[in-house]
Amino acid sequence: MRPDRLVTADELAIDPVVAAPFLLGCELESTGEAGTVRVRLVEVEAYRGKDDPASHCYRGRTPRNDVMWGPAGHLYVYFVYGMHFCANVVCAGDGEPGAVLVRAAEVVHGADIVRARRPSARSVTALKGPAILTSALGLDRAHNGVDLLDPASPVRLLTGERVPPARIRTGPRVGVAAAMDTPWRFWVDDSPAVSTYRRGGRVRPR
DNA sequence: GGTTCGATTCCG
DNA sequence: GGAATCGAACCA
Numbered sequence: 001m002r003p004d005r006l007v008t009a010d011e012l013a014i015d016p017v018v019a020a021p022f023l024l025g026c027e028l029e030s031t032g033e034a035g036t037v038r039v040r041l042v043e044v045e046a047y048r049g050k051d052d053p054a055s056h057c058y059r060g061r062t063p064r065n066d067v068m069w070g071p072a073g074h075l076y077v078y079f080v081y082g083m084h085f086c087a088n089v090v091c092a093g094d095g096e097p098g099a100v101l102v103r104a105a106e107v108v109h110g111a112d113i114v115r116a117r118r119p120s121a122r123s124v125t126a127l128k129g130p131a132i133l134t135s136a137l138g139l140d141r142a143h144n145g146v147d148l149l150d151p152a153s154p155v156r157l158l159t160g161e162r163v164p165p166a167r168i169r170t171g172p173r174v175g176v177a178a179a180m181d182t183p184w185r186f187w188v189d190d191s192p193a194v195s196t197y198r199r200g201g202r203v204r205p206r
Numbered sequence: 207g208g209t210t211c212g213a214t215t216c217c218g
Numbered sequence: 219g220g221a222a223t224c225g226a227a228c229c230a
Contacts, residue, residue: 045213054213056226064226081214082223088213101213120216131214175213201212210228218219 006149007157012072016046016091016098020186023089023100025163027108028148030137030155034117037110037137039127040160042191043103045173046184047088049096053178057097068097073149073157077139084131085140089148089157103130103174104187104195108160113138126193163188176200 007026012019021044029038047055049068056065056078067076068090076088076099088099107114107125114136115124127133134140139155148157167190170183177200187194 047213056213059227062226078213079225080212082212082225084214086213103213129214173213198214208228208230210226212224212226215222217221 005159006151007073007159009071009073009149012089012091012149013093014072014091015093016048016100017184018093019089019091019098020044020046020100020184021163021165021168023102024168024186024188025160027158027160028102028105028137028155029109029158030139032138032154034113034138035110037113038108039105039133039137040108041102041105043105043185043187043194045101045103045186046091046098047101048098051096052182054173054176055097061097065097067145068099070145073147075139075143075146075148075155077134077141077144079141080131085134086130087134087137087139087143101130102133103185104128104191104193105133105136106191106193107136128193128195171197174198174200 023044027040049057072092074090088101091098105127111124127136146155147153169189171185172180173185
């Protein structure tokens with residue numbers, strides 16, 4: 001039987017690099033007007049704080065990244081490329097901000113809702129990409145800061161079936177130019193939903 | 207106040 | 219390979 005329970009704050013109040021592999025296999029459940037969609041995370045990326053040039057928090061606290069400095073277990077949603085939203089699970093360690101970007105997932109429940117939200121999508125079950133994930137779950141800026149560990153929240157984080165460590169792969173983060181040497185992307189090796197890797201652009205000189 | 211470019215996706 | 223499309227961050 002599935003260990004279906006909410007993730008606890010203790011499990012996320014740690015270094016995002018440690019929390020990231022833990023989140024593989026966990027499930028996000030989003031309830032909106034259309035109903036409830038539930039997905040199993042199969043690809044994530046860790047972002048730290050001032051020691052991570054790729055992190056939104058690298059240059060300090062701003063209104064945009066504020067949620068990343070708050071309590072673990074909240075949802076950090078940001079708008080990018082003028083049209084997409086990406087979602088992160090906030091983590092914390094050593095008084096530094098941190099979060100784990102959810103990059104890809106498999107739909108566990110609510111495929112009909114996902115199809116309605118993404119009519120022209122190739123697959124209704126494989127959500128390969130962070131913005132595809134948020135659109136399937138119906139997440140946008142209104143969900144920024146939501147507590148994922150509260151059963152009454154519109155979006156919740158549950159422990160799913162554990163992923164055996166042997167099936168977890170790591171590599172550099174997608175689309176990130178800085179910190180190419182840190183393998184902080186984690187994915188489930190045998191999942192068909194894992195996104196395709198793209199290198200980041202050139203590192204911009206300061 | 208103006209400019210740059212992104213933790214992306216989809217189409218050609 | 220390139221467009222779409224907005225705003226946060228950065229520089230003047």
